[in-house]
Amino acid sequence: MITLGIVTISDRASRGVYDDKSGPAIREVYARWLTTPWQDEYRLVPDEQPAIEAALRELADEVGCPLIVTTGGTGPAPRDVTPEATMAVCDRILPGFGEQMRAVSLQSVPTAILSRQLAGSRGKSLIINLPGKPAAIEECLRAIWPAVPYCIELLGGPHLAFSDAAPRHHRPSSASSPQLSTP
Template sequence: MSTIKIGIITVSDRASAGVYEDVSGKAIINTLNDYLISDWDDVYKIVPDEQDIIEKAIINMADNEKCCLIVTTGGTGPAKRGVTPEATEAVCDRMIPGFGELMRVESLKYVPTAILSRQTAGLRGSSLIINLPGKPKSIRECLDAVFPAVPYCIDLMDGPFLKCDENVIKPFRPKKK
């Protein structure tokens, strides 16, 4: 069996230009390393807040790199250049709005501005794409909330079996009869 591939896309004009280090993408990698026992490799990219570039990065990770999961960070707020949800919706076959709904509910426990967030999730082929906020603390809070559903979603798409450290995160999988 080949190693599982997970895509991480940081959407940031400044990080893509080298103005500052990408801490958000690294926060996703660190969180997934905490969660997953399965061997996995990241397919990592930093892109500017340009819808066509974001779309191309997602398409490449889903169609060519065969990532079962693609996690984006950044570009989900109301700023004019925040277009990650639009890019995600443009390339997905189907949307799964429950991910964004749960992330906003979780974030509201910490900040009242969570209602401004436009995170979403969708499916492209055999890939699950999840949009996360840009702050590392918020990334972990949101992933802690939604990740229990991720392995089963990937199972349903005939993707690889994601084995988790259940002392850190407990995935939900229905009991087999």
């Protein structure tokens, strides 16, 4: 069984002002897409860079999550510091993920240009920042999913299996590991 990290970044949800809807939205997507047995490690933290960094480090270094997805804190507001926290803990930034999410989101909402979503790696973990709006979570994951499984394997993570509901993912024909494809 693999463990996937889910981190919701929200001042109000972390204080109990309202229920987190974004973290459960990520779980729901995983439940429909993954056939590999999985469980999640969930964290709900305020929009504070040290708290976000600590959650990401713990999930990558101690729990060993091959995939850590954050939701929230990617806008231009002063307290939106998820990208800064992600950059601080990552070994490498993978800018194509953020570029693709913004490109797809711009087709639905013109303010998507304000998003600062990004992705990077820490050791064997792929960390991806998603927007905080539950409706945008699947849209953004669907946009980048073709590259996610192969990236996880390139980082030394596990081979993941998927249902027919998952977007088709891509693996270069020159890759030396078993071919990834959706049945």
